[in-house]
Amino acid sequence: MKANTRKIAMGLLSLLIVTMLAACGGGQTTGGNGSENSGDQTDESNAVQGVTDSEILVGLVGPQTGPAAFFDASRKGVQSYINYVNENGGVNGKQLKLIAYDDQYQPAKTVQLVKRLVEEDKVFALLSPVGSAPNLAALDYYKQSGIPVIMMGTGQGKLVDPPVKNIIGESVINYGAEAKVFLDYAVNELGAKKIAIAYQNDDLGKEGLTAVKDRLGQYDGVEIVEEVNYLASDADFSSQAQKLKNADPDVVMNFGTPATSANLKKAMYKIGLKDVPYINNSVGANDPNLFKLAGEEVWNGTISGATLPMPEQSDDESARLYVERFSQDYPDDPLIGVGQSGWASAEVFVEALKRTEGELNWNNFLDAFYTFDNWDGSMYVGVTFSENNHFGLTSLFMTEAIDGEIVPISDTIHFNPETGDISY
């Protein structure tokens, strides 16, 4: 009897282990694929792989399962645009093929999977790999291998500044650039002098905080009256809200993710901090789901910025196409948010393929990006690259949350990362 029980227990445990391994998905790579060989590729600026007469292989790594799996909508956006392009004859007669692996947002896995894409699958380029930490983990390998990495799914500044030849563009506006524009807007348009800042205590939030502090000296008499932080996993924001209220600010700026942003504003609202303008970074604000998370009354009035139009309100041609195709390919996924940036990133990628002059190799392909000068042919309001500007997204417009919709409240604002100028 006991032996029987034990057998069942062992059976169950092995079943568990198998399930767990299966859940890890692409996490397993065949060992021993020496990265030493990849050194060769660095010198070959005219390197080319993953391109045949009929096909271009494109790689993507991002979470498809696990706690960060909602970012998977970005991959779906990419896939949806690729489907569209392929159905319409591909790029210069070549079909695009996307190979995507699940890293569960674990940087250690990201590095393995990126290597697998580059060395085993031999993709031509990486498109929109997701996340700050995963991309930072793979950064050294990106540099070493020379693989073109296009429109990473993050707004992290360290990846594109200082610029590295083969690492180009981010699908989200740089957190620092955005924070600087928001500060300028708060001071010049809202007349704020006393600024209180809340930030998520990670790279995302800290980059916003640092950017505001860096730029603060340019404005006379403007000061930071309070700084509070929180963790991405926090549920209780009462102490932060209390501190913000005590500081009696003219404006509250917050740099966080959607759930924390909603919770912070709820906590502020609860203790009566309702009438002070609240500016939230776009990552944490540009999603109508926030009206549900925070409550419509609470979320109303939130000011933010956007590089992409709200798809269903826009008459932008690519937005219209996106709504049609994405909702057909992935009817269960929300239209707004990362799906959009995935789609728009793929548009930028395909445009660069089209603009590539001569043979399609890494060098020619990367050079093509420097021809983008406020290009508005994608869903983004403007995409600009130069040798010193690998940010890509430096144009945005301000938005306000009004009655369940996120509405534009300004024309396009341009930020020049080389000079720091902001022009309205």
Add this chain to the structure above:
Amino acid sequence: MQIIVSGLIFGFVYGLAALGLVLIYKTTDIVNFAQGEMAMVTTFMSFVLLSQLGMPYFVAFALALLFAALFGMIIYHVFMKRVQTSPPLNQMVLTLGLFLVINGIAGLIWGYHPRSYPEAFAGDPFQIGSVFITFNELFMVGLTFILMLVFYLIFRYTRIGLAMRASSQDMVAAELMGIKVSHVFMSAWAIGAVLGGVAGIMTAPFIFLNTTMMMDILIMAFAGAVIGGFISLPGAVVGGLIVGVYENLVSYYIAPELKMVYTFILIIVILYVRPQGILGGPKFVKKV
């Protein structure tokens, strides 16, 4: 003051989650790592009943708890009963496995987007002195208090409670005395799952419905349970309250990113001074 009151309210959530943990541990000698995930599933079930089938809040609430009880029984029958006689460590590893499996399956079914979850009582907060509080929070506090009291009394003064205590002390002796140990254990799992479910449903409006919603709550509930002694039901709630207030004070006066660190320092200090926890009885030594 607001900091303390808000801390107390979160403390009650931790207390609720800790109650379920302690109840299962007290009866079956197993620390149930899957407690949070079981609570998450119950909360999702109540959400399905609420939003997709459009049931009134309290009907959905009751049905979800019924589901929780069944779910607890199923987990016991299918998984835990079969390893009942194995060393406790093996059983705990199984609950750890259940944690991963339930989390993965829930992700496949319900996806990974956070959703909003309604409160039991909507409405603006009202102000007492300098403190803002909502009806929903009062409801939560009251509910936790009642649940704690009810289960404490059951455990202490009823035949079922006696059976539970006996089974936990010595499974074989209890069986020989005519107690159906498996029934007792099954009810402990059912009740534990219901308590977890209540905690989940109470928490969801604050932290939004998500497959990962209970992870941090459960860590804090563990902390609360340990502080309270891990075998005392009032201890679980008191421990939860201490953790809730303490983490909020640390967050306000020291730094939010250090609250987890300071919470565990507090545990170390308390266990150093009083190894059996605050309400853990005179002496509690157990070899695993």
